[in-house]
Amino acid sequence: MMTSPVRVIVVGAGNRGDSYSQFASIHPERMKVVGVADPRRFARTKIQQQHKIEDGNVFSEWKSIAEREKFADAVLICTPDRHHKEPAVAFANKGYHMLLEKPMATTIEDCTAIVKACTLSGVMLSVAHVLRYDPVIHMIKELIDAGAIGDVIHIQHFEPVGFYHFAHSFVRGNWRNEAESSFALLAKSCHDIDLIHHWAGARRCVKVSSFGSVSHFQKENKPVGAGDRCMNCPIEQDCAYSACKIYLDRVKQGHTGWPVSVICPSSLPDIESVTEALKNGPYGRCVYECDNDVCTNQVVNMEFEGGVTAAFSMVAFTEEICKRKTTIHGSKGELSYNGHEVNVFDFLTQRSTKHTAPNNVPKHFGMSGHGGADYHFIDAFISAVANNDPSLIRSGPEETLLSHLLVFEAERSRLESTVVYCGDGSQS
Template identity: 40%
Template sequence: MPGDPQDSSRPVTLAVIGCGQRGQNYAEYALKYPTKCRVVAMAEPRPKTREIFAKAHRVDATLVFNTWEELLSASADTIKTVGRRLADAVIVAVHDHAHREVTEACAAQGYHVLCEKPMATSIDDCLRMEKAVRDAGVIFGMGHVLRYSPYTKALTAVVRSGELGELVNVTHLEPVGHYHFAHSYVRGHWAREEDASFSLMTKSCQRSAEPRFTHKHCSDIDVLCYWLTPATPTRVSSFGSLNHFRKEKKPEKAGNATRCLDCPMEAECPYSGKKIYLNPVSRGNVHWPASTIVDGIPDIENITDALKTGPYGQCVYESNNDVCDNQVVNIEFSSGATVSFTMVAFTDLICDRQTRLHFTHGEIVGNMSSFTVTNFRTNHTTRHHPASEGGGHGGGDTGLIRTFVEAVRAGDQKILDTDASEVLRSHLTVFAAEASRREGRVVDCTDFEAAVRSGNVA
């Protein structure tokens, strides 16, 4: 049965669907700890990426598939003939718009599911995913890696201890990074809402191990709600826009150039594709972000070709993008606590969130690598430097996949300290914030959820 404890004498087996940066990051745990888990099947449409991943994990050729549909078709055959699936669990690391379809199909076959964030890009898909997982009774993990990094776990322990009194206010800044934003949200997969989702849900959802913390804002909202539990969001407001990356902001000196390699001011442009991709590769850096724009290992030839012919070489002022490059979200909680969350593209920092938590008897100030705790009652300040255990996002990737594997082995959803219903609720807060931004009103979260569940909100 899907929820039954797994035999502890063997590693948990995984099928990875989508073997790009995020799939690779999660699967790396299997290479480091082969007695804990092992990748036994995979699905990836890109030939070179598929070959590299299969070789790294020594996946049998009969279990290497081009598409997730092929993988699940083969799985259906093995269920019918030998009474078991190809693996114990799946990692779903496909593009955001496909999360619901893949997760539904996997859950229906009894697979435990670790899904990269966001849950889905529409309210209806989120509702359907939550129902599919609940009906199947499988373990469900969401790629909210912020919860599982050593930094967040240490900070959360202080919040939960009560030593600083009641949490009253949080101010949270997400500095996306100027060239990082250009990579993912001007030129990249998340540049247009029509092709992905609105900015607040998908912002900075890079499939990268290089920046230490992923930027999907659903993950930020999730961890903010996590810190304030058991209080729940009651009202939300939001403001934001696409301020800079528009044609009318294009420098006159750039003239009619539409590509970086043809631009007369390329050398002085902070968003130059040559600076972001080609120059690092010419110095031997074949990692993020260059690794995300070609199939296989980046080199001068394939990166140059990508800049000449693909979206990553387009002028940022001539690109087909429409998502916000700055946004603020304000949330009121049932406890009376308030949260202010700011996302901005125009920063030197990349992903190093800046957070201040204000309590009735103290304060925490953190930057995603260390934090200080000031106790007003004792007038004493301590600095905490949680040690990262390695892996992407300050150890959050490792922490999440390890916890997911443990939950699958034990057949216990509680080990993940969340479930599909809680994930759904935090996503609904994000959707409510976007409704506020678009409609220019304060949104009542209870009314919004009621409308969503009755089918009155698209």
């Protein structure tokens, strides 16, 4: 067990890198940020100042770190999705333990290469499937394994993305265009396919089908008279997706957290900088005039060994934001999760039992993401490195690779309009 803090390097100082690094401010005795790399001066300087990183350990690109002698225990890789593989392999080869933002990578080949590099180097890999670390969601797996509902028969899982969240991230934002990032099921919902794969246990998925499309956010649905940007649009007040409502109104009310915090790349958000961002940046565009091409709604149907079935739905157009809903039907009972608590109905006694779990997350900026699961995720990773105990990581290399492969197979099914038989490359 380490007696000194785990030394980490942040590669990619955007929203996720900044959030995870906050753990060092809460627990300086357990984690110390000793290096940062990001091409954006403001982003890397912000991390440097927060964690008092010496000038010699601040870089505009990660390759400069990889070329040096190893000077930390672990690296947090939070670069854009399409830029995960190269740094992940390089840092694994240097012997760094690794926290890797999800998705692992945007191709099967790159995901496989990352796992191979980590395995050969003997380093720990923790992929940011943070929902596994939510105490209540983790309880679902514990109840299944304890036999609370008997044998799992069917899993029904729903992700409501949220109408303005989808407009922010997947219409105007970094994940709007597959060529620049990845497809929506991978970028947004690999969390969810991973959970389904996790709840199904050791069973292999044998076949999958999927359907989905881009709905509403298209040029033909642009209201008559609407402008190309919200700041000069004559009908902006009548649009639910107005950037003025999503960003500017929040800043005026004193809210500078997500999503406002990510739209000003060169400064902290205030009325002036947000106004400028909406006038000239991507987040001020009309949602009907963007280059988005990722699915707004998608369903995935799966069959696992032993006849266990699962159905997943992702929808952009919801009031709630990312409050997943789950029902798992078993041979002896039914388990339901409403985003807050778990309820188990026992068929024999015909009684329902509610289950909750404490979620003790420090009230600190950056650590409340995903209902506090971000905190528990980085907490587990730092503990795993400090104690040299990979069992503390709930989404390690091999299982993560398997759930990612299932995501890729589901997307292939959608694109090819076919049932995909997993693992043998065949289809119906």
